[in-house]
Amino acid sequence: QKLTFSLKIAISSSLSKIHLNVSHGRLCASSTSFSQRNNSSSANLKVDHDQTTGVAVMHMQSPPVNSLSLDFLTEICITLEKLEMDKGCRGLIITSSQPKVFSAGLDILEMYGKSPERCGEFWKAVQEMWLKLYGSNMVTIAAINGSSPAGGCLMSITCDYRIMADNPRYSIGLNETMLGIVAPFWFKETMVNTVGHRNTEISLELGLLYKPAEALNIGLVDQLVPEDQVLSAATQTMTKWLAIPEHARQITKSMMRKSTIEKLRSNREADIQNFVNFITKESIQKSLRMYMEMLKQKKA
Numbered sequence: 001q002k003l004t005f006s007l008k009i010a011i012s013s014s015l016s017k018i019h020l021n022v023s024h025g026r027l028c029a030s031s032t033s034f035s036q037r038n039n040s041s042s043a044n045l046k047v048d049h050d051q052t053t054g055v056a057v058m059h060m061q062s063p064p065v066n067s068l069s070l071d072f073l074t075e076i077c078i079t080l081e082k083l084e085m086d087k088g089c090r091g092l093i094i095t096s097s098q099p100k101v102f103s104a105g106l107d108i109l110e111m112y113g114k115s116p117e118r119c120g121e122f123w124k125a126v127q128e129m130w131l132k133l134y135g136s137n138m139v140t141i142a143a144i145n146g147s148s149p150a151g152g153c154l155m156s157i158t159c160d161y162r163i164m165a166d167n168p169r170y171s172i173g174l175n176e177t178m179l180g181i182v183a184p185f186w187f188k189e190t191m192v193n194t195v196g197h198r199n200t201e202i203s204l205e206l207g208l209l210y211k212p213a214e215a216l217n218i219g220l221v222d223q224l225v226p227e228d229q230v231l232s233a234a235t236q237t238m239t240k241w242l243a244i245p246e247h248a249r250q251i252t253k254s255m256m257r258k259s260t261i262e263k264l265r266s267n268r269e270a271d272i273q274n275f276v277n278f279i280t281k282e283s284i285q286k287s288l289r290m291y292m293e294m295l296k297q298k299k300a
């Protein structure tokens, strides 16, 4: 049965509108914009799309710490799909509107005390976000204006380039082992593809979180700038990347990432089963509970 629905998105200019049509599971965007800037918002995301430059800035605004819940992941995936389909969007900058945090990573509450079915649904959404970002044809830049542990770091390293605020209070890394959990193979491979095998081995085994200067030193981020310049630096870098012949850049990106992406694509169900079996274990649930208590105590 043909599935068709239209979603009207309010845009800053009253003259502008975008229609999203979902047909046979494909999402297509057609724009009849008379303005050069499209701003759209959903519950936890604000997207500023400058039609003149072809660059969209996606601001994560899911309080308090942009943790990636099933709902938030779904929102991110819908937005990414929409931007990917929009020929007028060639570059994406991802940043945070929350103070001091880029993203706290996966929402721990989605992994604690939930049914296997719900855990499976959650993991599928995590996979989907990674597939969309790592396989994007757009130039993607993470403007990391706060701490970015675990899934927040993953999100950053799926991007083509990372600019971080030079503030020693912030940290970034795949710290899963500190929670008593294990980064799956596609988290690990994204990290290897970014900082190499040895750095990844040390980093994952010890669950390290790096200060900005350390992250720059191992190549986990590409550039440090003063906090108030993160977005402008990302915009400047984007201009350089968008000047490269597009087709050649896209094919090169795909060549670099294809084998990692294929490995997950062809094993999605098994990967979900692995996750569900692992995360619902009594011992893992206990580790997660202790970690959450530790987070609360840190506050007190």
Ligand SMILES: CCCCC/C=C\C/C=C\C=C\CC(=O)SCCNC(=O)CCNC(=O)[C@H](O)C(C)(C)COP(=O)(O)OP(=O)(O)OC[C@H]1O[C@@H](n2cnc3c(N)ncnc32)[C@H](O)[C@@H]1OP(=O)(O)O
Binding pocket: 064, 065, 067, 100, 101, 103, 104, 105, 106, 107, 108, 109, 147, 149, 150, 151, 152, 175, 176, 179, 181, 182, 183, 184, 274, 275, 278, 279, 295, 296, 299
């Ligand atoms: C062999 C088979 C393998 C198969 C694969 C198996 C498993 C893989 C599984 C999972 C992979 C997971 C990756 C992840 O992303 S796990 C999440 C890891 N995240 C963290 O460790 C970050 C924890 N948070 C922090 O360190 C700090 O909150 C932060 C530095 C981000 C911000 O500090 P700040 O001081 O500003 O804020 P807090 O007071 O600490 O937090 C405010 C509020 O938010 C709650 N919270 C924080 N992080 C999370 C989170 N990730 N999920 C849910 N909730 C979070 C925190 O508890 C506070 O709540 P409250 O006390 O105000 O109620």
